[in-house]
Amino acid sequence: MAFRPVHFTRRALEAMVRGPYVTLTGTGTIFVAVLVTGAFAASLSGGERLLAAWAGEVRISIYLSPGADLARARAAAAALAPGRAVEAVPAEEGLRRLTASLGEQARILDGVGPDALPDAVEVAVPGITLEAARVLASRLEEVPGAADVDFGTAWLERLEALLRRARQVGLALLALLVAGTAVLVSNTLRLAVFARREEIEIMKLVGATDAFVGAPFLIEGLLQGLAGGGLAAASLLGLHAALAPGVAAAVGLAAPLTRAAVLPWPFLLGLVGGGALVGLVASGLALTRFLRRA
Amino acid sequence: MIQLFHVTKEYPGEPPALSDVTLDVEKGEFVFLTGPSGAGKSTLLKLIFCAEAPTSGQILLFGKNVARVTAAEVPYVRRNIGVVFQDFKLLPDRTVAENVALPLEVRALPEKDLRRRVKGLLRSVGLEHRADKFPPALSGGEQQRVAVARALAADPALLLADEPTGNLDADRTLEVMELLANANARGTTVLIATHDRHLLERYKRRVVHLERGRLLSDGAAFRRAALT
Numbered sequence: 118m119a120f121r122p123v124h125f126t127r128r129a130l131e132a133m134v135r136g137p138y139v140t141l142t143g144t145g146t147i148f149v150a151v152l153v154t155g156a157f158a159a160s161l162s163g164g165e166r167l168l169a170a171w172a173g174e175v176r177i178s179i180y181l182s183p184g185a186d187l188a189r190a191r192a193a194a195a196a197l198a199p200g201r202a203v204e205a206v207p208a209e210e211g212l213r214r215l216t217a218s219l220g221e222q223a224r225i226l227d228g229v230g231p232d233a234l235p236d237a238v239e240v241a242v243p244g245i246t247l248e249a250a251r252v253l254a255s256r257l258e259e260v261p262g263a264a265d266v267d268f269g270t271a272w273l274e275r276l277e278a279l280l281r282r283a284r285q286v287g288l289a290l291l292a293l294l295v296a297g298t299a300v301l302v303s304n305t306l307r308l309a310v311f312a313r314r315e316e317i318e319i320m321k322l323v324g325a326t327d328a329f330v331g332a333p334f335l336i337e338g339l340l341q342g343l344a345g346g347g348l349a350a351a352s353l354l355g356l357h358a359a360l361a362p363g364v365a366a367a368v369g370l371a372a373p374l375t376r377a378a379v380l381p382w383p384f385l386l387g388l389v390g391g392g393a394l395v396g397l398v399a400s401g402l403a404l405t406r407f408l409r410r411a
Numbered sequence: 412m413i414q415l416f417h418v419t420k421e422y423p424g425e426p427p428a429l430s431d432v433t434l435d436v437e438k439g440e441f442v443f444l445t446g447p448s449g450a451g452k453s454t455l456l457k458l459i460f461c462a463e464a465p466t467s468g469q470i471l472l473f474g475k476n477v478a479r480v481t482a483a484e485v486p487y488v489r490r491n492i493g494v495v496f497q498d499f500k501l502l503p504d505r506t507v508a509e510n511v512a513l514p515l516e517v518r519a520l521p522e523k524d525l526r527r528r529v530k531g532l533l534r535s536v537g538l539e540h541r542a543d544k545f546p547p548a549l550s551g552g553e554q555q556r557v558a559v560a561r562a563l564a565a566d567p568a569l570l571l572a573d574e575p576t577g578n579l580d581a582d583r584t585l586e587v588m589e590l591l592a593n594a595n596a597r598g599t600t601v602l603i604a605t606h607d608r609h610l611l612e613r614y615k616r617r618v619v620h621l622e623r624g625r626l627l628s629d630g631a632a633f634r635r636a637a638l639t
Contacts, residue, residue, distance in 0.1 A: 320517070323514040
């Protein structure tokens with residue numbers, strides 16, 4: 118069979134115009150499937166970014182023994198943690214920060230003087246993993262005068278466990294969703310092919326090869342997938358514009374929820390391409406099953 | 412053109428649809444295949460059209476053993492065969508012209524040649540003025556003429572017609588039969604399955620009589636006498 122893309126595309130478009138309900142059903146199914154999958158993946162990614170941003174707030178504190186040289190300790194910590202922000206926190210500053218963090222309950226610190234707290238050196242470790250934090254903390258124990266190194270193990274462990282579980286559940290749900298989508302779309306397009314069984318039969322009667330019969334159906338599936346995927350991507354952009362500001366305000370972190378972070382262009386293009394691929398494959402599967410019988 | 416050697420076709424749990432049929436149809440012949448319902452006429456056409464395979468026996472079509480025709484080759488064999496059915500088998504959502512153009516589209520005929528050919532075909536069946544109508548808007552006779560035009564579109568060497576006049580009144584029957592006879596006069600081999608005795612009497616061509624899957628008689632002798 119000669120490859121005639123213009124002819125087959127024209128045939129596919131004509132068929133789509135002739136059977137608008139079938140076309141709308143196919144496009145609608147792919148739209149819903151891609152939208153749900155995309156929204157889920159974007160939510161998962163956004164959630165992970167939020168958690169990672171919160172993890173970025175983690176700091177490692179080196180508490181010094183009484184009489185230790187704070188400036189020397191800071192310099193040593195900076196040498197041990199190159200590239201990290203290292204800050205010397207004298208006891209007075211430590212108490213002030215503690216008071217501020219307690220807010221209205223700061224009254225419980227009444228009568229507590231700065232000498233109740235040790236001088237400390239704080240190392241900011243944004244985005245650090247639990248394992249890396251452990252290694253760095255162990256290194257920071259070598260800081261001259263260090264009495265204790267605290268890197269919030271419990272908090273980081275909980276956070277990491279939460280992230281891991283969210284990722285596992287998310288991926289399992291995503292896989293389930295993709296499989297369900299493929300079956301749903303395949304069945305919908307199978308109905309579309311079945312609705313045109315008479316056309317297929319007649320085309321074969323007049324000597325059409327399977328490729329000639331199938332090409333317009335495949336192009337139809339591809340176009341429906343492109344349309345469904347494109348609409349889903351556009352809807353996700355709309356949803357993001359409507360919802361992200363509110364969510365960002367509620368959690369107090371805007372940066373991880375920008376459009377570029379949650380819905381990057383490669384992701385959106387992937388959704389459109391994925392929709393087209395689902396349409397093409399589902400159409401091909403439906404057609405193969407039917408042509409085998411025709 | 413068509414040679415059948417001891418062809419049998421059986422379907423599970425049923426008596427043979429065709430039993431030990433041997434038949435030879437030469438190029439340019441006009442043959443009626445007749446017999447009551449269930450005689451095996453349609454089955455015979457399906458075997459010739461490669462829609463089914465015989466249970467036993469051999470079929471040679473255009474000198475080629477049908478058993479050796481692969482699934483991928485079937486469409487190319489069919490391009491030499493035009494088919495007409497009792498129920499027309501037209502696409503209701505395509506115009507008359509588009510229906511007639513189908514076999515030409517399959518053969519990738521250039522658009523300009525295709526339009527010219529379709530116009531000529533519709534003129535030959537008297538339906539040029541109905542080119543842009545859809546089949547449901549046509550009478551039964553007109554639809555069958557469209558089906559004949561489609562079957563003849565690609566100048567097939569062989570034309571098979573399964574009860575082509577079964578749904579038509581006497582006048583429309585004659586119109587359609589004239590089209591088939593004209594095609595035969597231009598060199599197309601025509602094989603018509605029918606149980607309409609009036610047609611056999613009127614056209615006096617070779618008659619192959621089937622009953623319960625067996626070949627009862629073959630009017631080849633009459634044909635030879637008529638030709639000489």
